[in-house]
Amino acid sequence: MKIQPLADRVLVKPAAAEEKIGGIIIPDTAKEKPLKGEIIATGNGTKDEEMVLKAGDTVLYGKYSGTEIEFEGEKYLMMRQSDVLAIIK
Secondary structure (H helix, E strand, C coil): CCCCCCCCEEEEEECCCCCEECCEECCHHHCCCCCEEEEEEECCECCCCECCCCCCCEEEECCCCCEEEEECCEEEEEEEHHHEEEEEC
């Protein structure tokens, strides 16, 4: 990965939104933002807070968490480790 988050930030690739519900196709404008994603890269943490997340973790995050960025045609979220609510195992 060519993006390296700094300090306590993580780069998350959001999971794909549902496109079909019970046979009904949902248009892009009505799709809910996914609240789950995969950690792609992490910073090193700070002196006060160590980084507990690692690349490959599947996580849950808040609905309005992070900053959307687009890199090489892919959409990602950059957020602080504290914005992540849970790791899915």
